[in-house]
């Protein structure tokens with residue numbers, strides 16, 4: 001039984017390597033070519049949400065060093081290396097709103113028309129569009145290789161507000177099961193409020209996956225929750241034996257503790273859209289799952305006070321400059 005080398009992942013070696021950038025596309029890859037699930041993790045689709053990247057680096061460093069027995073395969077990819085290098089959510093456009101299948105196919109065509117002379121990169125597709133296209137190509141090729149038990153995609157994010165790990169999923173049995181393995185609260189219906197996210201592309205391609213929000217951007221908690229969630233999923237799906245995971249019990253407990261006191265499942269009822277120049281400013285002190293009543297003052301913008309349009313719980317109130325979602329309101333649902 002030998003540790004796989006990156007050479008066994010030629011697909012990923014073909015992705016761009018960006019000299020001078022701190023973070024490259026491939027964070028890590030591990031397999032022993034045994035039957036099992038194929039897991040693909042994305043970190044840093046938003047370049048200021050580094051907990052996912054750091055957690056993946058930790059996990060792959062451990063796998064590389066200790067070479068535990070492993071079923072299936074796991075790959076970790078950095079979503080937006082140029083934005084990660086600058087610690088910004090994005091540089092030109094929000095990468096997580098560019099995964100529209102028609103646009104991706106159009107960009108693909110544009111690139112092929114520019115030819116593959118191996119010299120200068122075609123200028124037709126640049127910036128975040130290029131990142132989206134590269135990720136799409138990887139996904140497209142990945143789903144055509146091998147015959148894993150299941151293909152599972154996990155997109156690691158963090159929020160500008162404080163509070164808790166949770167999952168954002170389309171409500172299917174398979175997606176529920178992934179989130180349940182990590183003991184994560186389920187957020188339903190949020191994906192329908194957002195256009196052209198990576199997860200929406202995956203769902204459109206008929207794939208299984210979840211968004212895994214680890215906690216507040218830059219917090220130790222988010223890094224620990226992301227790390228614990230990755231280990232918990234790898235063991236829960238039978239890729240790894242718990243004895244091969246460092247501090248396995250601590251990770252399980254961390255996931256259970258993170259979900260403590262939170263609803264098991266919520267439905268998204270409302271999204272407050274923010275346009276550039278709105279002057280949107282959330283009142284301080286709100287975290288994820290903070291209960292609000294209809295009419296509560298939540299924020300201000302150039303038009304005046306922003307009130308809660310209905311009862312519910314706040315999700316992802318915006319406490320950063322970049323972003324188009326002021327806040328969401330969610331309701332507990334039976335699960």
Ligand SMILES: [Zn+2]
Pocket residue numbers: 045046049157158
């Ligand atoms: Zn994000």
